[in-house]
């Protein structure tokens with residue numbers, strides 16, 4: 001049997017831009033549109049032309065995408081003709097392949113918010129859809145508050161959807177604007193709508209206020225809808241929109257959906273999913289959710305020893321899908337409770353060949369336990385674990401030696417009489433027979449130390465040019481009488497590879513220094529730098 005097509009509509013750049021703390025520039029929007037296109041998204045909603053300068057600029061030239069670049073805006077205002085509405089005119093002028101209108105579908109909102117009659121709202125929907133069709137655009141209509149509207153007045157909500165469909169809208173999108181509708185309600189209501197409007201013209205736009213936006217999207221598909229709207233990483237106002245990063249692999253990998261439907265995302269693009277999800281967080285300058293389904297760092301991580309030994313025999317025993325299909329990787333956590341099997345599995349993953357009866361395995365396990373007892377957490381710091389393992393197994397070259405460092409923090413008045421805090425770090429490094437001194441200022445002691453350390457590593461400098469720190473986390477641990485500081489540093493290189501290193505000390509600078517050193521040496525080892 002031929003598969004049916006389910007279309008994906010991304011609104012990261014429009015609804016996702018409503019996220020608290022998110023403020024996209026034009027460059028951000030173009031970069032994210034590129035990621036969405038790489039993934040194979042059918043519709044990329046760019047924004048609301050006319051509503052702000054960024055979106056107006058975005059739609060001032062045509063953006064060549066494989067998917068349909070879509071502009072969002074309101075239907076004509078009540079009491080005006082379509083040809084005499086400046087908002088609508090701006091939307092029709094936008095360089096877009098498709099236009100997604102939003103209109104009210106709840107009679108209560110029509111009366112109270114729009115202050116117009118039910119019939120005038122329907123006329124506005126019809127006129128706007130027709131005007132955009134005449135301009136040669138593909139048209140979508142978002143029915144705002146559709147589910148709440150349907151519960152209050154099913155006849156009127158449905159007549160809004162019908163008005164758009166009959167006027168020629170390609171898609172009528174049922175929006176759960178407040179995000180409070182539950183999956184069984186969505187399935188029932190969408191099923192009823194699909195008796196009037198063919199399902200291959202019906203879309204779902206779910207918000208995550210009961211953490212069921214993904215479930216609601218699937219409920220709608222089960223009931224007949226064939227377009228899903230959502231955002232990357234579930235960005236969006238309040239609790240966010242339906243997360244396409246979770247929806248896509250479910251559609252691709254779960255037989256109930258994979259056997260029945262095709263989507264625009266191919267297997268190769270699916271393998272880029274984790275990367276794209278992390279690249280978006282990177283652009284937003286925020287850490288990724290390590291527990292995110294499919295793409296999170298912990299999504300395929302196992303801790304207990306018994307699970308680890310089973311996974312080493314057959315990964316399918318503890319995994320619902322193969323991590324590689326979504327560009328993620330299996331990870332066996334090395335922790336206090338882990339046995340030898342965890343260490344062996346982790347060594348195999350990082351490509352260190354050791355005989356399972358090698359006495360050095362037992363020694364490595366002892367060292368891990370000792371260090372975890374004083375505050376190290378290797379399950380959170382894969383690269384530091386790898387460095388520790390390589391050192392214990394005797395395979396890390398002596399690239400360079402930091403013979404001395406000095407960090408100075410000074411608060412004083414500057415020339416303008418303002419109170420400023422200035423930090424300067426000086427590092428002495430010995431590379432081969434060369435002694436080098438580097439100094440750097442920073443916005444804090446760790447930043448200054450990092451800059452000075454990476455300023456000049458002589459023959460190794462070329463390997464660390466693309467290295468950057470992407471996250472820095474500090475925790476104070478109370479171990480009995482003494483407080484120690486644990487520093488975790490996340491680094492990334494020019495290939496987009498990421499790793500985490502750790503340092504622990506009573507002194508925050510010392511702890512940071514350990515983590516920085518591990519990160520640099522890890523990068524040198526990874527790059528195959530010769531000692």
Ligand SMILES: [Zn+2]
Nearest residue numbers: 015177205207
């Ligand atoms: Zn929305």
